[in-house]
Amino acid sequence: MQSLISSSLSLIDNLMVGSLGEKELAAVGIAIQIYFIHWIVMFGFTSGVSTFMAQFWGVKDLASIKKTTGFAICVCFSISVIFFTVAMFFPQKVMRLFTDIPELIELGTGYIRTGSFTFLTISITVPFTAALRTTQQTKIPLYISLFVFSANAFLNYIFIFGKFGAPELGVIGSALGTLIARCFELCLILFAVFGKRNIVAGRFSEHFGWSRELVGRIIRNAIPTTMNETFWSVGTSMYVAAYARVGVTEYAAVQASNVINNLFTLAAFSIGDATLILVGQKLGEGKLDFAYELGRKLLRVGIVLGLVSGGALIISSKFIIGLFELTPEGQKYAFYILIIYGAFMWLTVYNGISVTGILRSGGDTIFAMAAETGTIWLYAVPTAFITALALHLPIYWAVFFVKMEDVIKSFILVKRFRSKKWARNVIQDIAVPD
Incomplete structure (x- = not known):
């Protein structure tokens, strides 16, 4: 539900931004x-950390969960400071990494700089x-998300179009609305944890008094997940670098399609989070066979949900595309791209649950990293540039050939799941100071 709310309001x-134009x-x-x-x-980092949180929860070790959370905050904040610095002082260079069109660089530069403080709140x-x-x-982050993302949409409406006496800021208004909403989110999370004295709340020493052994194990598990997601996200951003150089209309169609696709996939992908928690809890209890069977059933649920979501995406695609201010050519491109996304969705969801839920629940993060980054960087990224810029194929055919990466990855992940090599207890014998 939280993922569905997030993707719906992102749409x-x-x-609102799309109503301003394709540029x-x-x-x-x-x-x-x-x-x-x-x-x-x-x-990626918190996913690696969540492996330990879930298994600690399986044995009801709240002290270790608090220390793990504190360590995650320190690492995430340190990383976010780097992103904040780049966004605040070098936004134009960031835009030039993805496009050489001056109008897009100028519009995007203001957006990046305005929203730069969100990096610190998210950390x-x-x-x-x-x-x-x-x-x-799970209800606590759900309710917070419901308020925050609703406020985000309302604030964006105010600042993009200059409503209720606010200045009409256009693209920058979207970034400003998002920044204010993220500040609300931070305040609400801190109140829910510390103001309400939640079970994960603790004193400073409880969150930051780590043992060397605990930190060592977390880092060994979380570094592969962080690298996995970093290489994956940079890889998918390389698709943008390829598609955005084809033309404004083509990339506007891709962007609209991605937003619509996320409406259907994010809710399905949240099963991956649930899988990590549920399967990880059983692994922490030492019930390895039970965890395997539970994982198998959740993968089946994911496939069914992927088929239903993919069908719904295909059926509703023309209607939703019509809501964007795209040219007739842009609408045609977006429609074909959504057909491709819908056809592949069941496979995309299966792969997502396998990596973020199954493999990570047992700390099998190095294999997960190799499977994801290998297929993206050895196949998908080169394919995006070759099909879009070298062969000059229509943008939807470029997307189709890139999506074939999911087929390759699925064969690797099915074999790994059946081997049961991922089903491990990663918290056994960890000494945690009081």
């Missing part, structure tokens, strides 16, 4: 790549959200 935001939509789509990479890096909210989820308090 609304993009519709504005394309510029924001390029500008958010640095935010996308940051978010995925945060997700704190993501670890606490992970702690709440792994202790099965």
